[in-house]
Amino acid sequence: MTTTVPESQPRSAHQHGVRRIVLPVAVVLTVLFCLAPILWQLLTSFKTDAAIAEIPNVYFPRPDQLTLDQYQKLFERRPFFNYIFNSFLVSLASTVLALGIGAPAAYALARLKLQGERIMLAAVLIVTLFPPILLFLGLLDIVRYFNLGNNYLSLIIPYTAINLPLTILVMRSFFQQLPKDLEDAARVDGYSTPRMLLDIVLPMTIPALATTGILTFISAWNEFIFALTFITREDLKTVPVAGAQLGGASPFEIPFGPIAAATVLGTIPLVLLVLFFQRRIVQGLTSGAVKG
Amino acid sequence: MDKKLELVDLRKQFNAKVVPVKNVSLSVGSGEFLTLLGPSGCGKSTILRLIAGLEQPTSGQVLINGKDVSRLSPGDRNIAMVFQSYALYPHMTVRENIASGLKLRKTPSGEIQTRIQDVTDFLGLHDLMDRKPGQLSGGQRQRVAVARTLVRRPDVFLLDEPLSNLDALLREHVRAELKQLFGTQNTPVVYVTHDQTEAMTLSTRVAVLNNGYLQQLDAPERIYMEPANRFVAGFIGSPQMNFLQVPCESRRAIVGNHPIPLPRGANMPTEITLGIRPEHVHLAQSDHEPALDGQVFLIENLGMHNLVSVRIQGQGEPITVRAIVGIEHRLAIDSTVRLAFPPESIHWFDVSTGDRIQTASDSTSVVSPSVTPTSVTS
Amino acid sequence: MVDYVRAQERRTGWFLTIPALLVLALVFAYPILRAFWQSFFTINLGNQLTPAFNGLGNYIRMAQDGRFWNTLWNTTIFTVATVSLELVLGMGIALVLNQSFKGRGIVRTIAILPWALPTALIALAWTWIFNDQYGVVNDLLLRLGLISTGINWLGDPTLAMISVIIADVWKTTPFISILLLAGLQSIPGDLYEAQAIDGASPWQSFRQVTLPLLLPQIVIALLFRLAQAFGIFDLISVMTGGGPGGGTETVSLYIYSTVMRYLDFGYGAALVVVTFLLLVLVVAIATFFLNRSRKRASGAV
Numbered sequence: 001m002t003t004t005v006p007e008s009q010p011r012s013a014h015q016h017g018v019r020r021i022v023l024p025v026a027v028v029l030t031v032l033f034c035l036a037p038i039l040w041q042l043l044t045s046f047k048t049d050a051a052i053a054e055i056p057n058v059y060f061p062r063p064d065q066l067t068l069d070q071y072q073k074l075f076e077r078r079p080f081f082n083y084i085f086n087s088f089l090v091s092l093a094s095t096v097l098a099l100g101i102g103a104p105a106a107y108a109l110a111r112l113k114l115q116g117e118r119i120m121l122a123a124v125l126i127v128t129l130f131p132p133i134l135l136f137l138g139l140l141d142i143v144r145y146f147n148l149g150n151n152y153l154s155l156i157i158p159y160t161a162i163n164l165p166l167t168i169l170v171m172r173s174f175f176q177q178l179p180k181d182l183e184d185a186a187r188v189d190g191y192s193t194p195r196m197l198l199d200i201v202l203p204m205t206i207p208a209l210a211t212t213g214i215l216t217f218i219s220a221w222n223e224f225i226f227a228l229t230f231i232t233r234e235d236l237k238t239v240p241v242a243g244a245q246l247g248g249a250s251p252f253e254i255p256f257g258p259i260a261a262a263t264v265l266g267t268i269p270l271v272l273l274v275l276f277f278q279r280r281i282v283q284g285l286t287s288g289a290v291k292g
Numbered sequence: 293m294d295k296k297l298e299l300v301d302l303r304k305q306f307n308a309k310v311v312p313v314k315n316v317s318l319s320v321g322s323g324e325f326l327t328l329l330g331p332s333g334c335g336k337s338t339i340l341r342l343i344a345g346l347e348q349p350t351s352g353q354v355l356i357n358g359k360d361v362s363r364l365s366p367g368d369r370n371i372a373m374v375f376q377s378y379a380l381y382p383h384m385t386v387r388e389n390i391a392s393g394l395k396l397r398k399t400p401s402g403e404i405q406t407r408i409q410d411v412t413d414f415l416g417l418h419d420l421m422d423r424k425p426g427q428l429s430g431g432q433r434q435r436v437a438v439a440r441t442l443v444r445r446p447d448v449f450l451l452d453e454p455l456s457n458l459d460a461l462l463r464e465h466v467r468a469e470l471k472q473l474f475g476t477q478n479t480p481v482v483y484v485t486h487d488q489t490e491a492m493t494l495s496t497r498v499a500v501l502n503n504g505y506l507q508q509l510d511a512p513e514r515i516y517m518e519p520a521n522r523f524v525a526g527f528i529g530s531p532q533m534n535f536l537q538v539p540c541e542s543r544r545a546i547v548g549n550h551p552i553p554l555p556r557g558a559n560m561p562t563e564i565t566l567g568i569r570p571e572h573v574h575l576a577q578s579d580h581e582p583a584l585d586g587q588v589f590l591i592e593n594l595g596m597h598n599l600v601s602v603r604i605q606g607q608g609e610p611i612t613v614r615a616i617v618g619i620e621h622r623l624a625i626d627s628t629v630r631l632a633f634p635p636e637s638i639h640w641f642d643v644s645t646g647d648r649i650q651t652a653s654d655s656t657s658v659v660s661p662s663v664t665p666t667s668v669t670s
Numbered sequence: 671m672v673d674y675v676r677a678q679e680r681r682t683g684w685f686l687t688i689p690a691l692l693v694l695a696l697v698f699a700y701p702i703l704r705a706f707w708q709s710f711f712t713i714n715l716g717n718q719l720t721p722a723f724n725g726l727g728n729y730i731r732m733a734q735d736g737r738f739w740n741t742l743w744n745t746t747i748f749t750v751a752t753v754s755l756e757l758v759l760g761m762g763i764a765l766v767l768n769q770s771f772k773g774r775g776i777v778r779t780i781a782i783l784p785w786a787l788p789t790a791l792i793a794l795a796w797t798w799i800f801n802d803q804y805g806v807v808n809d810l811l812l813r814l815g816l817i818s819t820g821i822n823w824l825g826d827p828t829l830a831m832i833s834v835i836i837a838d839v840w841k842t843t844p845f846i847s848i849l850l851l852a853g854l855q856s857i858p859g860d861l862y863e864a865q866a867i868d869g870a871s872p873w874q875s876f877r878q879v880t881l882p883l884l885l886p887q888i889v890i891a892l893l894f895r896l897a898q899a900f901g902i903f904d905l906i907s908v909m910t911g912g913g914p915g916g917g918t919e920t921v922s923l924y925i926y927s928t929v930m931r932y933l934d935f936g937y938g939a940a941l942v943v944v945t946f947l948l949l950v951l952v953v954a955i956a957t958f959f960l961n962r963s964r965k966r967a968s969g970a971v
C-alpha cells in the first residue's frame with residue numbers, strides 16, 4: 001500500500017509526530033476536565049476550616065491542614081447514614097420493580113406480535129423524553145389521594161415508572177439479539193410458556209438485567225424533584241435532597257466543609273458502580289438510546 | 293409398534309403475500325429418512341415447524357401415528373428436533389440439556405439415568421457431560437443436540453440443517469455418522485437441507501420443494517435419473533444439467549445435424565426442452581452419432597476431469613453446453629469439438645409446463661406423486 | 671382455522687405488557703391529562719383550593735405574565751448554549767477516547783464519571799467552585815492576573831447563567847461522548863484507510879466520513895439533551911434557586927414555585943401544559959431531522 005502514493009510516507013510520518021504531541025495533551029485535558037471538580041470537592045472535605053478559608057486557595061495542604069472534622073461535623077448536624085440508607089432502599093426497590101415489570105414487557109415487544117406494538121414503542125420512546133417537572137403536579141395529586149406523603153412508596157413508584165422506558169428499550173434490544181431457536185427448542189422439549197420464560201429465558205437474561213439495573217439504580221439515586229416534593233420528614237430524605245438542604249443557620253455561614261463531605265459520601269456508591277461496571281454502563285446507554 | 297408421520301394437504305399462509313407451504317401431502321414411516329430439499333426460502337423450515345407445532349397450519353393436518361395432532365402444542369406431540377443453531381441451553385450443563393425434555397415429562401429418574409447412559413455411550417459424550425455448551429466445539433455441540441433428541445425416543449425426529457454450521461471436513465464425517473445413527477432408530481426422520489449432497493447421501497426418500505410446492509418425492513436415485521420436471525432436473529446434480537430448447541419436426545427433435553426421435557410420451561410438440569447432464573455429454577466418436585459442433589471457450593479443471601464450456605452456433609442465439617471431459621483429451625480454448633448426446637441419457641421436458649415427458653427407459657411406476665404446478669418453468 | 675399459536679402468543683403478550691402499561695399510564699399519562707384538565711380552572715389560595723372553572727383564563731394570564739416569558743427566554747438560552755457546547759466538547763472527547771493509547775480503559779471510566787453522579791450534589795460542588803470569596807475559579811483567575819478582585823459569579827444574572835451553563839456542560843457532556851463514541855466505533859476502519867490512500871487530510875476524512883456516518887448518533891444525542899435541558903430543574907435550583915433576580919429562573923423552576931410556594935395549582939397546570947406542548951414541538955422537529963439524517967446516512971453507504 002505504501003507504494004501507491006509516493007508522498008504518503010513523509011506525510012504519515014508527519015501526522016504521526018503531530019499525533020504524538022496532540023493526543024497526550026488531549027487525554028490529559030479530558031481527564032482534568034472530568035476529574036478536577038470532583039477532586040477539588042474531595043480535597044475540601046479533608047481540609048480544616050482555616051485551610052478552606054485561606055486565600056489564596058490551598059492546593060497542596062500541609063499535614064496540619066488535613067482533618068476528618070468535616071465528616072464528623074456532617075454527622076453531628078444530620079443523620080447522614082439515614083439518608084444513604086433511604087437512597088439505597090428506594091433505588092434498589094425501584095430498580096427491582098422496573099426490571100420486574102419492564103423486562104417482561106420488553107420481551108413481549110421484542111418477540112410476540114401484538115397489535116398496537118408500534119404505538120406502544122413510540123409511546124415508550126416519547127415518554128423517555130419527559131422531564132419530571134411535567135409529572136410532579138399530577139403525582140402530587142396521587143400522593144395526596146393515597147396519603148403516601150413521607151412514605152417510601154411515593155418515591156419507589158415514580159422511580160419505577162421513570163426507569164421503565166429505559167428498561168424496556170435496553171431489554172428489548174437484548175431480546176432481539178437472543179436467538180429464537182432456544183425458545184422453540186424449549187417448546188419442543190415440553191416447557192410451558194411460564195416455565196420457559198423462568199427456566200430458559202430468565203437465566204440468559206441476567207447479564208442484560210444487571211446492565212439495565214445499574215442504569216436504573218444510578219438514575220433513581222440521583223433523582224431530585226420527587227424526593228424534594230413528596231418527602232419532608234428529615235429521617236426519610238434521600239441523599240441529593242438532604243445534601244442540597246445542608247445550608248447553614250443563615251445564608252452567610254454556609255458550611256462548605258460538611259457540604260463537601262456530603263458530596264463525597266453521596267457520590268461514593270456511584271463512583272464505585274462506575275469503576276466496576278464502566279463497560280456495562282456504556283453498553284446499556286448506547287443500546288437504549290441508539291437502537292430505540 | 294410402527295410409527296408414522298403424515299401431512300395432509302398442509303398449507304401455511306403468513307400473510308397475503310407470503311405462502312411458504314402450499315398444499316403439501318406426504319407420509320414418512322418407521323425407519324424412513326425423508327429429506328426436504330430445496331433452495332433457501334422455499335418453505336422447508338416452515339414445514340418442519342408445522343410438524344413440530346411451532347406454527348399452526350392455515351389448513352390441512354399433521355397426523356402422527358394416525359392421530360391428528362394439529363391442535364396439540366409442541367410439547368404434547370412427542371417429537372424431537374435438532375435446530376440449525378443447535379439451540380442448547382447455555383446456562384445448563386450437557387447433562388441437564390439432555391435430560392430437560394425427560395424431566396418435564398415426569399420420566400422416573402432411574403429411567404432418565406439409564407436413557408442418558410445409553411445415549412452417552414452411543415455418542416461417546418462421557419467427558420462432556422458436566423460442561424456448559426459454551427465450552428464445546430461446534431462438532432461437540434452438534435452431537436449434544438442430537439443426543440438431546442435421541443434420549444427422548446420420540447415418534448418423529450426433525451432436523452433443520454443440522455450440518456450447516458460445521459466446517460466442510462467435519463460435515464462429511466458427521467454426515468456419515470448421522471446416517472448410521474438414525475438408521476438404527478426405526479423412527480420417521482424428517483431432515484431439512486438445501487444441500488443436495490446431504491439429501492442424496494442420507495435419505496431413503498427426498499422431497500424436492502420449490503416455491504412452497506412439492507416438486508417430486510422419490511428415492512434419491514430416481515430424483516437424479518428421472519427428475520419430475522425442469523426445476524428438479526436443474527436443482528439436482530452438479531454441475532447443472534444443460535437445457536436446450538429445440539424445434540421438432542415429425543416426432544423428431546432437431547438437434548444440430550441429426551434429428552433425435554421424440555419419446556413416446558410426447559404428442560406432436562413444435563418445440564421441446566432437451567436436458568442432458570454434463571457428465572453424460574461426451575466427444576463424438578463417429579459421424580453417425582447425433583452431435584453438435586461447437587467451440588470451447590472455457591475450461592475448468594475438476595481434477596480427473598475438465599468441465600468444458602462449449603459455444604454452439606445455431607439458427608438463433610448461440611447456446612452454451614457444458615460437458616465433463618477426461619483430462620486425457622487435452623482440449624484447448626477455441627478448439628472445435630463435436631459433442632454427442634447419448635439418447636438414453638436425454639431428459640425431455642414440456643416447454644410450457646416444464647414437466648417431464650416419459651421415455652422408454654423410465655421405470656413404469658408413476659413418477660411424480662404430486663400436482664406439478666404450471667409455474668415451475670423458472 | 672383459528673391460529674391458536676398466535677392467539678396464545680397474543681395472550682401472553684398482553685399479560686406481560688399490561689403491568690408496564692398501567693404504571694406508565696399512572697405516572698406519565700395521568701399527570702399530563704390531569705394538568706390539561708386543571709389548567710381550565712382556578713385553584714389557588716384565593717378560593718381555598720376549590721376548583722372554579724376559568725376557561726382559558728390561565729392561558730390569557732400566561733400571555734401577559736412577564737415572569738413566564740422571562741423564564742422561557744432563560745430556558746431557551748440555557749438549552750441552546752448547553753446543548754451546542756456539549757455537542758462540540760462531547761465530539762472532541764469521543765474522538766480522543768476512540769484513539770488507542772495506554773490506559774484508555776481508565777480514561778473512559780473517568781470520562782463517564784460526571785454523568786453518573788447526582789446532579790444536586792454536583793451543583794453543590796460547582797457552587798463552591800464559583801464561590802465569590804474562596805472559589806477556585808476566582809483564585810485561578812487572580813493568580814493568572816486576569817482579574818484584580820474576586821468576581822461574584824452567582825450574584826450577577828448573566829454570570830450566574832454562565833456558571834450554571836458551565837456546570838451543566840461538565841455534568842452532561844459525558845452522555846454525549848458515550849453515544850458518539852459508540853457511533854465512532856461502528857464506523858468501519860477501512861473507510862479511513864481508503865480515504866488515506868486517496869490522500870485525504872484528517873480534517874477531510876472527518877468531514878467526509880466521520881460526520882455523515884455519525885449523524886444519526888448526533889441527532890439522537892441532540893434529541894435527548896434538548897428534552898433534558900429544556901426541563902432542567904435540580905442543578906439550577908441548588909446552585910442559584912433561579913436567582914439572582916430571576917436571572918437563571920427556568921420554566922421548571924417557575925412551575926415548581928407556582929405550585930409549591932404560591933399554591934396556585936390551576937396556573938401551575940397551565941404552565942405544565944404549555945411546557946409539554948413546547949417540548950413536543952421541539953422533539954417533533956428534532957425527530958424530523960433524525961429521520962432525514964438516518965435516511966441520508968443509510969443512502970450514503
Ligand SMILES: Nc1ncnc2c1ncn2[C@@H]1O[C@H](COP(=O)(O)OP(=O)(O)O)[C@@H](O)[C@H]1O
Nearest residue numbers: 306310312330331332333334335336337338339
Ligand atoms: N413467522 C413468519 N412470518 C412471516 N414470514 C415468514 C415467517 N417465517 C418464515 N417466513 C417466510 O416464509 C418463507 C419460507 O421460510 P422458511 O421456511 O424458513 O424457508 P427455508 O426453506 O429457507 O427454511 C420465507 O420467505 C420467510 O421469509
Ligand SMILES: [Mg+2]
Nearest residue numbers: 336337338452
Ligand atoms: Mg430454513
